[in-house]
Amino acid sequence: ILSKLVELFVVDDFRERDYLKAILHRLYSRLLDSRTFIRCHIQLTLENAAYDTPEFHHAGVAxxxxxxxxxxxxxxxxxxxxxxxxxxxxxxxxHRVRHLGLILKPLQACMITYLEKEASLAETVLLGMFKYWPRIDSAKEALMLDELREILMYTNQSVVKRIAPQIFSHIGECMCSESSVVAEK
Structure with missing residues (x-):
C-alpha cells in the first residue's frame, strides 16, 4: 500500500497531491518500522525522475x-x-532533468535543509551540482547559478577554499557565456 501511495503522486490534480503529501507525511511520522521502506520508494521514484523515465511527472516530483x-x-x-x-x-x-525550473524550488529547499543539518555536506552538494552543470541550456544554467548562490550562503569558508578552483571555473565559464542572462548573473 505504501509503494502504491508514492506512485499516486503522478496525478494532475494538485489537490489530490496535497492530500497525498499530508497522508504520506503522517504515515511516515507514525509508522516507525516503515520509514526506511518509504524513503527507499521515494528514492527510487526520484532516481527514475532524474533519468527522465516515461512515468516522470514534474508536479509529482515537486x-x-x-x-x-x-x-x-x-x-x-x-x-x-x-x-x-x-x-x-x-x-x-x-539537477540533470530537462525541466529543472519546475522542481527547483523544492529541490533547493531540500538541499538547504540538508546543509542546515550538516554543513559538511556542502562539498558533496556543490561538486554534485557541477557534475550536472548544463553546457548548452542557458535558462537552466541561470537557474543553477541562482541555486549556487544560495548554496554558497550555507557553505563554510574552509569548504569554499577547498573547491574554489571548481567554483571559479564554472563562474568564469558563465561570465563568458553567449547568453546575456547567464553572463550578467
Whole structure:
C-alpha cells in the first residue's frame, strides 16, 4: 500500500497531491518500522525522475520533494550515512532533468535543509551540482547559478577554499557565456 501511495503522486490534480503529501507525511511520522521502506520508494521514484523515465511527472516530483524536505528536517544530527547516500543518489542527480525550473524550488529547499543539518555536506552538494552543470541550456544554467548562490550562503569558508578552483571555473565559464542572462548573473 505504501509503494502504491508514492506512485499516486503522478496525478494532475494538485489537490489530490496535497492530500497525498499530508497522508504520506503522517504515515511516515507514525509508522516507525516503515520509514526506511518509504524513503527507499521515494528514492527510487526520484532516481527514475532524474533519468527522465516515461512515468516522470514534474508536479509529482515537486510534491515528493516537499515531503522529503519535511523528513530531512526531522533527521538526527549527525546525519546517518544512508541519508547522505539519498542526497547523493536521488537529490543531486535531479539537477540533470530537462525541466529543472519546475522542481527547483523544492529541490533547493531540500538541499538547504540538508546543509542546515550538516554543513559538511556542502562539498558533496556543490561538486554534485557541477557534475550536472548544463553546457548548452542557458535558462537552466541561470537557474543553477541562482541555486549556487544560495548554496554558497550555507557553505563554510574552509569548504569554499577547498573547491574554489571548481567554483571559479564554472563562474568564469558563465561570465563568458553567449547568453546575456547567464553572463550578467
Amino acid at each position: 510534491s515528493l520533494l516537499q515531503v522529503m524536505c519535511a523528513i530531512v528536517n526531522g533527521y538526527a544530527i549527525p546525519i546517518r550515512q544512508d541519508h547522505v547516500a539519498f542526497l547523493s543518489s536521488a537529490l543531486i542527480p535531479l
